[in-house]
Amino acid sequence: MNASLRSPASPAPAIVGTLAVRRFGAGRPLVLLHGGSGSFTHWAANIDRLARRFEVVALDLPGYGDAPRPAGRDPEAYVAALADDLAAALADEGPFGLVGFSFGGTLAAALAGRLPAGKLTALTLLGPGGFGVPEGRRLPVVPTPSAAQDPEGHRAAVAQNLGAFMMSRVPPAADPVVDLHSANIARQRFDSRVISLADRLVGDLARVECPLQVIWGTKDQLCVPSVAHRAGLVRAVRPNAEIHLVPGAGHWVQYEAPDAVCALIETFHDQAFSNQVPS
Structure with a gap:
């Protein structure tokens, strides 16, 4: 088990449109967007630390966690509604940083191009989707039996699938991360693939003007043909992007x-904010 996995003391979410919004800490706002089959708990190992420096605004995206179901499956309608609801959630806030993981990274890049000038201080993407359908990718996922009918088989399958596409290893079936992921799967009511498997990220990033940081684990099994190939696509359109590869993750x-x-997020967002403040 990751020793940092603790459920942060979670306030009841505020429902803003189709978003469930939780706030932690104080300071400049840092908005966190989770990945597919997820919720704000995708950041369970990070919120406590980030909240020492920022006001962490952790969202459940439409159709996930405690957030309402979106009106439909149309990708552009989903992004447009998300942009409106995010603007409403942050209406009383100043400029903010935006961090998106996986599906949330695809959304963050799309949102960044829609925000008013000066509203976004910096953008961080972690293992973003949006590179199109990964031809030839084969992941050893297994069917997940019902938790009610076969609890042991359910846990074993969830653990296996976490190792197949989310993590660098298969966690033990007794690991609390299996409970976290299982709970997120049970509350998923939107198919993220209609957005994350579209070939849109590079085009969206071309319209983003704020500083950009992209982070990948070197063992990210979703990156086909490779992490280096995807990093090269980002650099081609954003040559000044700050790109980091985290060994073994x-x-x-x-x-x-x-x-x-x-540490990477804190340093990058602090520096980006400092560069915007007149001396």
């Missing part, structure tokens, strides 16, 4: 390497 890089990832 899988797709869920902020869970497997929380200290390294939090």
Whole structure:
């Protein structure tokens, strides 16, 4: 088990449109977008630390966790509604940083191009999707039996699938991360793939003007043909992007390497904010 995995003391979420919004800590706002089949708990190993420096605004995206179901499956309608609801949630806030993981990274890049000038101080993407359908990718996922009918088989399958696409290893079936992921799966009511498997990330990043940071685990099994190939696509359109590869971590890089990832996010967003403040 990752020793940093503790459920942060969680306030009841505020429902803003189709978002469930939780706030932790104080300071400049830092908005966190989770990945597919997830919720704000994708950041369970990170919120406590980040909340020492920022006001962490951790969202359940439409159709996930405690958030309401979106009106439909149309990708552009989903992004447009998310942009409106995020603006409403942060209406009383100043400029903020945005961090998105996986599906949330795809969304963060799309949102960044829609925000008013000066509203976004910096953008961090962790293992983002949006590179199109990964031809030839084969992941050894297994069917997940019902938790009610076969609890042991359910836990074993969830653990196996975490190792197949989220992590660099298969966790023990008794690991609390299995409970976290199982709970997220049970509350998923939107198929993230209609957005995360679209070929849109590079085009969206071309419209983003704020500083950009992208982080991958070197063992991210979702990156086909490779992490280096995807990093090259980002550099082609954003040559000044700050790109980091975290050794030994899988797709869920902020869970497997929380200290390294939090340090990268803190340093990058502090520097980006400092560069915007007139001397």
